[in-house]
Amino acid sequence: MSNSPKSALECRNVTVKFGDVTALSEVSASFAPGHIHAVVGQNGAGKTTFARVAAGLVQPTSGAVNVMGDDIRTGRVSESRAAGVELVHQSFALPPSFTVAETMEFGATGKGGIYSRKGLAKKWRAHLAGLDVQVDLNRRIRDLPIETQQGIEIARALVTDARVLILDEPTAVLSPAGIDMLFARVRRLRERGVTVILILHKIREVLGIADTVTVLRGGQKVEGPLPVAEVSGERLANLIVGEAVAKTLDRHDRDALVGTKSPVRGDSDQPAHATGPAILSMKAVSTRPDSGGIALDGVDLEIRPGEIVGIAGVEGNGQKTLVRAISALADLTSGSIQLAGHDVTGEPLAARRAIGLRIIPFERNVEGLSLTSSLWQNWSARELLQGRLLKLIRPSAVRDACDRSLKEWSVHYHNSAQKAGSLSGGNAQKVILAREIDPDAKLIIAAQPTRGLDIGATAFVWQALRQARDRGAAILLISSDLDELFDISDRVVVMLSGRLNGEFRAPFDIGLVGAAMTGAVAGASA
Template identity: 45%
Template sequence: MATQQSTASPERVPTGGARLEVVNVSVMFGDFAALSNVSASFEPGRVHAVVGQNGAGKTTFSRVVTGLYQPTEGHVAIDAQKLAGGVVAARRQGIDMVHQNFSLPGSFTVAEALHLLDVNRSHRPYRRATIRRACQQKLARFGPAVDPGARIRDLSVQLRQGVEITRALSGDTRVLILDEPTAALSPGAVEELFARLRELATQGVTILVVLHKLDEVWAVADTITVLRDGRVAMPKKELADVTHKEVTVAIIGEELSASSTPASTSVGADVSTDDLLHELEPGHTVLPGDEHVRPAAPGKVAAGVLTLTDVSTARRQGDAALHNVSLTVRRGEVVGVAGVDGNGQQSLVEAVAGLTRVDAGSIELDDTVVTHASLLRRRRLGLRVIPFDRNTQGVSLSSAIWLNVGIADVLMSPRAWFSPRQLRAKVAESVSRWSVKHRALSQPIGELSGGNVQRAIFAREATADSRLVVAAQPTRGLDLGATAFVHRTLRQLASDGAGVLLVSADLDELRTNSDRIVVLRGGRIAADLPADASRARIGEAMVGGGDA
């Protein structure tokens, strides 16, 4: 049985890379094989991509390498020496990881957080000035320009990730693993991150990056390894020696093309191999980047399902407040929301959902004023929300799958009681339709992969009675198949008459799936553009280089 270990961090200066070997590793959770006889090796001074669908075993693989999980069989070696012990031993041997879900405590300052996770720190009393100076030295060497006294929770996503990388590099890190590091970053921030990883590789560090978007794989990596169903589906290969099509087939398996139902036939249906390969034709990666594939909106103007009129909100930490925002989403329309992180996207979603105070203006759902209405009242009017952070806002990680998905029915029921047996049966049908990979409905949802948690949220939120679906970064951290699956689901919801508000940092995602795109800057709408507007035009509106 795999066991989870505690985390910590050393403090020595990086001295180069090391050869990492994973030898015949299997990991069992009860009767479930998360990894089966996995072997791989990774050389120093290179960037190695590890890819696969959600649930393919990538997270378990990363946690075994970093000592968080102990393999049931096999072993991990660094420079031919077997990894001994848990995560502390792994870090002392030079292996560290930056997790997709950031690990630093939000209430701590940057200096306090870096000191807390220093495994070699003295347990004697310390002065704040001392840890602040040590933090400044680490940030100067490895990190972003950030105040050591700033609270972690107040930092932007990009800065938080920069501090996480600083923590990982501030020891004798010879092998650095990053789990979906681009999931929350803007395109510009992704380029900066990749440049940093390539620089670390030139210094001899062994870099492993878990990625889902194949264009990002080709942009940063030297080699690629594919996992599928806990096994090695494609042993490590040089990227120059493989094609997008070969990688895609390895990721999802050719056998799926005959068994999957086209997603356009029903909400929640899966995506076939042929559909995905079509999206990987020359010039494309995960999404068709230069063509707008949303069907043209009907000539007759549909009624507005969401109307914001001169809405202003209270200031919130980490994001701009809204200032006089007016916006309409009509039935059958997908409205994309673009903007540099922290320019009001979270405030907009929370204002629509009823989670933040509206100081001025009004919000209407289906001609009903809900400016100060509860979230439950809005749900009963047909509002559904796919939140920014699925783990902290979308589910209760320690609760069972059937409770997480079924809670919507409980809240919407006019009766004071419900039948657990009937609810479980309904949830079983729903998660099956949405292809949520799980062992049992009683399983804590936190044990699922990120993509399967997201599918479970869609099973709960994207229902036939949806009138307005607010989807905030709905494909963040999702694999190739799950991303296409989400896009088709949102388009199907719109085709069925719902309005969709799609908030994303991925311009290709917005341009491909939206009817029009509004750009938020400083909490205001800086532009309202057609979805086929160029990336340059959208980018100018985002940063203030020119409005439409």
């Protein structure tokens, strides 16, 4: 008779409150040893909080955590690690200037020392090879592809012979080939007896890797663990968003939002070809590396009115530099940029905005909004950026205009004097949309416009971009989510190492796009 515990990890009635916000409410879930478990839910469902409680990073307001049959003291990382629980965060914490061997040593000991490079490489080579991480141990972390960095994160987490490994949104920054590599690695861990819990948000990923799935919604457990073999993608989609919300979504949008199916096509209502002179024309644009990322190298890109062009690529391949170059924030070393028929190569941002450039930035709480300023001040920044507030203004008139605009964009707020930092992520993004998508907008750059938003807010953003396109604006959409790109883009262009590496039209083929993202196919087109 086996004495092995029934659960590798069990959470009982776990509640987490941050002030007046309840992130988790009476969540109980049990995960069997030696299996791959998925925890799914839309943004804000409580998935990451759940993972952080299990790893000892968050002290629950109430409830208990049990590892391998023993209750542990919650809110203590040392307790969770000693019990065998390790968490790999979505945002990697690897020191970029360290070599691979130095990173492994520091992760194992938490301290520096005097070592020989050769000795460290020899010490960690077998451990990495055993997890199928093929890498030169003397290379710097910053020089490695994202898939290899993730493999090192997992290897570092398993130094202590972890019995429960939690991966928080591990597929979010990977190419399709990178996801396949990750899943192969996870299956090998299961064969070694490691219990793996994957925090995911795409249903097809759940169906492709997990043994069981647990669904969270609004901080509560809806179902689970359910055997994946006994649950359909349709049922999971309804559990994630709720049947009432599911009924309000376009079928293609819903499939893209929850990743029910592999994305292979665009919306049937998208125009086959945009017409008219290009709104944006970039010819042989190169830059120096800057704070926005790696340099651009000979980029040629045109976007016409009434067209959404999506930029795909593993993060860090020049997407931020592309936006900074168009926005006059990165100096060009060669090439030219035309906007709505005007040569703006040497023009400042204000001049480009006056012509019709609008920007939904990568980081809404850093670049898009001043969280300590009022809503009306944030909204009126459009006029300031275009140099129109040098004349005498009446604050009451600006506040009235702001109120009309925010109501038109369905922003939930108390009054326009409240601080932008008091809004939810979805409502904060709507304030930016209200400011940036106006009748004078000719080119709208939407950089990760739905990151961190729930499904309802994401669908709202997609609809706003489509409506702007239908009014004749040109849209440049940068996203790490291929489902999003395939659902609303008319064309998808792949960025790789600061260059454009392929252009695709609907119906989109995830295999071809993924190959272009990794460089397996050069100059792909469709």
